Each structure stands twice: as structure tokens, then as C-alpha cells.
Amino acid sequence: MAMGGVKIILVEPAGPLNVGSVARVMKNFGFNQLVLVNPQCDFLGIEAKKMAVHAWDILESAVSVATLPEALQGCRRAIATTGITHHWQAPLENPYTALPWLLEEIGQPAALIFGREDRGLTNQELNYAQRFVRIPTSSNYQSLNLATAVAICCYELAKEDKENEDDTTRRHESRSFPLSPPHLVPPSSSSASDESSSDSELAPLDVVEAYYQQLESLLLKIGYLYPHTAASRMEKFRQLYNRAQLQTREVSMLRGILRQVEWALENKSDHENS
Template identity: 65%
Template sequence: MGLAGVRIVLVEPAGPMNVGSIARVMKNFGLHQLVIVNPQCDRLSMEAMKMAVHAKEILESAVVVETLPAALQGCVRVIATTGRVSSWDIPLENPRTALPWLLAEPEKPVALVFGREDRGLSNEELNYAQRFVTIPSNKNYQSLNLATAVAICCYEMAQFIEQPEAQPTLATEIAPWEMREAYYQELEALLLQIGYLYPHTAASRMEKFRQLYNRTQLQTTEVAMLRGILRQVEWALKNARDRENCDS
């Protein structure tokens, strides 16, 4: 089991020195896939290259995308890093206990997502992850530098793969990220159609559904079954409307 399939995803990083330092620490621990969402700095600037030292190729080969969903295409497991989320009923885990889950399917692409230096990830962006990591720090000063946070997580993953006895013996085939997202979109549309959701509260209610499903770690066959149920309900609703129109 290696780290080759792990994507380090940075959302709107603003500091070129941070980005360069992240490239360096990625190479230190054997990671090579850097994806940057809507960067607010030049990853190829002199500052970034200077901090990358001998990891300049990671900056040069980094994939730049406009949105977080674009960065997560193809991933089967996604962990987001965050601070305290007081408004969410979600568990925040320690990197040492959560990150091994990210590596349970070594042949599949996975992502570890880091937010902005000043405000982290939004609730909407957190919605795209299945699990959430926070790095414990002194309560008097809990804000960690972005590059430091990446370094801690990379170290924990590297330590884990060097301990074969600690690695999982059975990995579940979790549904790909885009398959889960398609289901969430279809579910929201149907719930709006039948009046269970209202447009002004749909986002907050769907957050609860996402949290519920993320806890179950949906497999591909299970998502396919759930999507089949939605389509059958949509078919039944359409037939009922057609019969009403014919009767009238």
C-alpha cells in the first residue's frame, strides 16, 4: 500500500510560500498529486519555487481546477480537514485514527482536502467529504499554518503504510464520489418536487441527508439501488399526473 493514489487538494490557497512548502513536504513523504482549486497565488512564482526546493516538479505538474467537485472527480474516499464545526452534528477525528481509512483501497484515487489559510472550508465544501479531520493543538492558539497541517497529515499517512500489521485486511468498495453526488442531486430534486423540501431550507436539510449517508459508507451497488428507487418514484408520479390529466 502506497501513497501514490492520494490527492492533496488545496482550496484557494493565497500564499505562494505555503504552496511551495506543501510541494516539498509532499515529496518528503512520497506524495505527488497536487490539485489546486481556484488558486489565489501563482504556484510557479519565485517564492513558491524557492520553498519547494527539490520538489519543483510537483508544482509544475499540479492540476489547477475551478471548483472542488472538479478536483474530486474519480475519488472513492474523501476526507476534509477543518477546525471545530459548531453548527454541524458531525464527528471530528484525529488524523492518526481517520487517515488510515483513506488508504484502505490502495488501487483507488482518494483525496485529502485542505481549506483556505484564513477561513478554511465552507459548509458547502465540507458536504463533499465523507469524514472530517481536525488536528489537536493548544487551546490558547489553535490556528495551524496550512503547510504545517499538510505536513502532519502526510507524516501520519506515511507512518501508517510502514506498519503492515496495522493496515486493514478488508476494504469495502465505496461508491465513487461522482456517483454519490449524482444521487444527492436526484434525491434533492425529488424531495423538492413532492414538497418534502422547500427551496429556502433545502441546503440545510440536504446536509443532514449527506451526513446520514456518509456514516454508512455507501457502496456502488447500494447507490445504484437507491437511485433506482428514486427513478421508480419519479415514474410513478409521472404516471399519476398523466392519469389525472386524462380523467380531467
């Protein structure tokens, strides 16, 4: 099941009842990876376990980390949930259309990020995701309980995963022709395919983050960025690259360019001093 690789990430959850309820809905829909970023409550206490009911194992195996980048370690795809409708340039998508994207790379870790109960995710935290989901609610009362939001998203993912599984089963059952004999397949084709697919996979988010840090450092050095505006300008770069969905080899190429620029700057400075 592709959804087995999806991490449910809660950023600074404040209510143990909410965390317990999240664990319960995760188990309802077959999810088991809960990651808590700087939790503001006792997620292993009696209140959390009371709401989790038979999902104690989800709480007990939950991973607590200090920062969102730590929670995203190893993930290639990340979707953040948000209620923001203003001051955010990236498109906000419906869960039905956006969430299946998390399941496209079977076996690769992916993340679904939820913000604080009272104020959601900051712009800086939203920058770590590549796509953004807003659950449509009534204009009379738009705020959703954290566990309810998690349940809606988990349901959409579980439904998509089941449909994919059913499609795969139907394709196998409908085959009326034999597979090609092994000796007709060129010996090198599988290894070449594996190599090219690994190059073309989406880059892990921590690899992309390292590129952002290198880019910001260089742009500050050459005066394109200024310290007091760097965060807002880098936000635009992040949104641009998130839309591009960078592959591993593309990040390597971009980092190579930055290294060459840094080398040229250092050598120019040495030449001028001499």
C-alpha cells in the same frame, strides 16, 4: 504504496509561499498528487518555487480545477481537515485514528482536503467529504499554518503506509507452508471474487454526488424540501449517507428507487389529466 493514490487538495490557496511549502512536505513524505481548487495565487511563480526547493516537479505537475467536485473526480474516499468545533454535527477525529482509512483500498484514488488559510472550508465544501479531521493544538493558539497541517497529515499517512508494508513483508517471510496448487482452486472463483469486490467497493464520490442531486430534485418536486431551506436539509442527508459509506451497488439501488418514484409521479399526473 497505497498512499501513492492519495490526492492532496488545497481549496483556494492564497499564498504562493504556502503552496510551495506544501509541495516540499509532500515530496518529503512521498506524495506527488497536488490538486488546487480555484487557486488565488501564482503557484508556478518564483515565490512558490523558492519554498518548494527541490519539489518543483510537484508544482509543475499540480492540477488546477475550478471546483471541489472536479478535484474529487474518481475518488472513493475523502477526508476533510477542519478547525470547526461548533455547528457541525459530524464527529471530528484525530489524524492518527482517521487517516489510515484513506489507505484501505489500495490502488483506488482517495483525497485529503485542506481549506483556505484564513477561514478553512465552508459547510458546503465539508459536505463533500465522508470523514473529518481536526489536528489537536494548544487552546492558547489553535491556528495552524497550511503547510504545517499538510505535513502532520502526510507524516501520519506515510507512517501508516510503512507499517502496512512492514506487516506484509513479515507475513510473507513467516510462511513455512507451500501455496495451494493452482488446480485446487475452482476456475470461476477469481472472476466471481473480482465481480463481487467491485460491487462492494465504496462508490466514487462523483457517483454519490449525482445521487444527491437527483434526490434533492425529487424532494423539491414533491414539496418535502423548499428552495430556501434545501441546502441545510440536504446537508443532513449527506451526513447520514456519509456515515453509511455507500457502496456502488447501493447507490444504484437508491437511484433506481428515485427513478421509480419519478415514473410513478409522471404517470399519476398523466392519468389524472386524462
